[in-house]
Every structure is written in structure tokens, then in C-alpha cells.
Amino acid sequence: MEHVDRKKQAVGEKAAEYIQDGMLVGLGSGTTMYYMLQALGDRVKKGLHIRGVPSSVKTEKWANEFGIPLTDFSEVDQLDIAIDGADEIDPAFNLIKGGGGSLLREKIVDMAADRFIVVADDRKQVDRLGAFPLPIEVVQFGWQLTKKNIEALGCSTVLREEDGQVFITNNDNYILDCQFEAIHEPKKLHEQLKQLLGVVETGLFFDIVDDVLIGRDDGVEVLKR
Numbered sequence: 001m002e003h004v005d006r007k008k009q010a011v012g013e014k015a016a017e018y019i020q021d022g023m024l025v026g027l028g029s030g031t032t033m034y035y036m037l038q039a040l041g042d043r044v045k046k047g048l049h050i051r052g053v054p055s056s057v058k059t060e061k062w063a064n065e066f067g068i069p070l071t072d073f074s075e076v077d078q079l080d081i082a083i084d085g086a087d088e089i090d091p092a093f094n095l096i097k098g099g100g101g102s103l104l105r106e107k108i109v110d111m112a113a114d115r116f117i118v119v120a121d122d123r124k125q126v127d128r129l130g131a132f133p134l135p136i137e138v139v140q141f142g143w144q145l146t147k148k149n150i151e152a153l154g155c156s157t158v159l160r161e162e163d164g165q166v167f168i169t170n171n172d173n174y175i176l177d178c179q180f181e182a183i184h185e186p187k188k189l190h191e192q193l194k195q196l197l198g199v200v201e202t203g204l205f206f207d208i209v210d211d212v213l214i215g216r217d218d219g220v221e222v223l224k225r
């Protein structure tokens, strides 16, 4: 296993310990979450009773493989806890998410939770957001116009592709990866972007994180709001 994967595994396993019997759990997406789901599956096999709401088709598939019982927002409208990965985390616990293209469902799931815990390895900690291109989910129709309107806010954008094909989200939208010089005011930028026709959601998450678990060489560091 690669060094960084060991850190992801350590935080994933630590995060699974936060989940208590009877909880409704928001299940984030990404490679770090894979290890959380694996550890949670082990606890379920040992008798833990929980139900999870997955934030992507891939997370749903992994949860099924690990035997984690699932539900959805037709049955529940509040979650006890959500655990999710991140692409960047600043000192104020603002996040960039969406590197895997799941930002919209993740935001719906994470914001429905009473407590939101982020899991990441130490490469994700930054002083200021923006080195990682900000993923923005846009509707397919007229995406070229939406791209120009986003770029007018001061960034360059790339339409995301995967395996030579345009990447399509679980919600049948596109992702524009937007490189700003630096993101000084995440909330303000998010609000400006949301005004633009064609923008479905941004990968900026703010004001919702409770704890951050960081995987380091010497173990897992727990940062509290």
C-alpha cells in the first residue's frame, strides 16, 4: 500500500469510530471515504445498527459491497452525522470538494447532518483555497455560455473529461474545473457563482464543518471547530 493510502486508511478507520448505534449516517465520496466505508462495514458485521445515505453512485456501490444498510431522503430528512473527504481545507475549515465530481450530492448529504466530519490526508491542508481548481457543476445545455460567464469572475476553466470523454456527473451535468489565482472570500465567490444561469452548484463548502481528521506520518490529528 502506498504511503498516502496508509494515511487515508488511518483517518477512514478513525472516522468510523465516531458512528454510534442507531445513527443515520451521511456517506461522502472519494478514495479516503473508501477506507471509512470498509471500517464501517466491519463494525456493521459485528452488530452495529446504522443506516447510511450515500452521496454518489460509487459510494452506494462500495457501501453495498461492505454490507452497510442504506436509506435515502424519501425515508429520512435529517442525519446524525456525515463523514466526507475534501480536496482542500483552509484554517477556517472552508473546503474545496468535487475532485471526484460528487459535490452536489455531497453538499445535500453533508448539510443534512447534525455533525459533519471531514477526513483527509495532510496534503489537503492549505493556508488559502484555490491551488486545486474549483469544481463547478453546470447544466449541459449552454455550458459554453456558462463557462464564459464564470471566467468573467477571474478564472480559467476546463471542461472535465475522463478517459477521453466529457465527464458526466451522477446528476447528468458537466463539471467545469476553475482555476482562480487564489480564493480570498469563499462564501462571496460561491454566492457570485450561484447567481449565474447554468451553474448548479459549486465545490465551495463553508460554515458546516465540525471536525477535521488529518492523516499524518505520525497518526491522525483531530482538529475541532
Ligand SMILES: O=C[C@H](O)[C@H](O)[C@H](O)COP(=O)(O)O
Binding pocket: 028, 029, 030, 031, 032, 033, 084, 085, 086, 087, 096, 097, 098, 099, 100, 101, 102, 103, 106
Ligand atoms: O467529488 C469528490 C469528493 O468531493 C471527494 O470527497 C474529494 O474529491 C476527496 O476525495 P479523495 O479522498 O479521493 O481525495
